[in-house]
Amino acid sequence: MNRRSLMCQSVFATAATLLGARHGRAQSRGSKALIGAWDVTTIYLDGDQPPNIPLTSRRLVTFAEGGTVFDNSGLPGEIPAEGVWEFAGANIFEGTWVRLIRDAQGQVVGTNRVRSQIRLTTEDEYENEAKIDVFNLAGATLFSWRARGQGRRIKLDSFE
Numbered sequence: 001m002n003r004r005s006l007m008c009q010s011v012f013a014t015a016a017t018l019l020g021a022r023h024g025r026a027q028s029r030g031s032k033a034l035i036g037a038w039d040v041t042t043i044y045l046d047g048d049q050p051p052n053i054p055l056t057s058r059r060l061v062t063f064a065e066g067g068t069v070f071d072n073s074g075l076p077g078e079i080p081a082e083g084v085w086e087f088a089g090a091n092i093f094e095g096t097w098v099r100l101i102r103d104a105q106g107q108v109v110g111t112n113r114v115r116s117q118i119r120l121t122t123e124d125e126y127e128n129e130a131k132i133d134v135f136n137l138a139g140a141t142l143f144s145w146r147a148r149g150q151g152r153r154i155k156l157d158s159f160e
Helices: 003-032
Strands: 036-048 056-064 068-072 081-089 092-102 108-122 125-136 141-153
Touching (some): 068 092, 081 108
Antiparallel strands (some): 056 068, 068 081, 081 092, 108 125, 125 141
């Protein structure tokens, strides 16, 4: 085996070890690995989406210790969603959150429910797939579609 080949193997082995270590840190945190604030980009896929919904969106999602979640897109007129999440094992998490839909007078006219499966890819990144449904007050489904997202952990930037 020549020197160049050994060098390449060494570089690849080091990279694999470092990437594995990052994944391993997330794995070792287990059920607490998702806790924190995340900047999430979502791409809407197939299904029956409401009109005037952009194909991509950016939102802030916070997963709190104890299993609660808060989702906020910051879109005008959109109320933040609240819900629950739990550890499903092997860097997989599941969550459900609900957003109230109000009319111009502030009356609740429906709900938006998101069911998400989240997979940590590193300590500070995740991929998710979501099923989104909109219901009227009688519980009938008005819209139903799927989405895929990527989240990046929001980290503390030093003041100094």
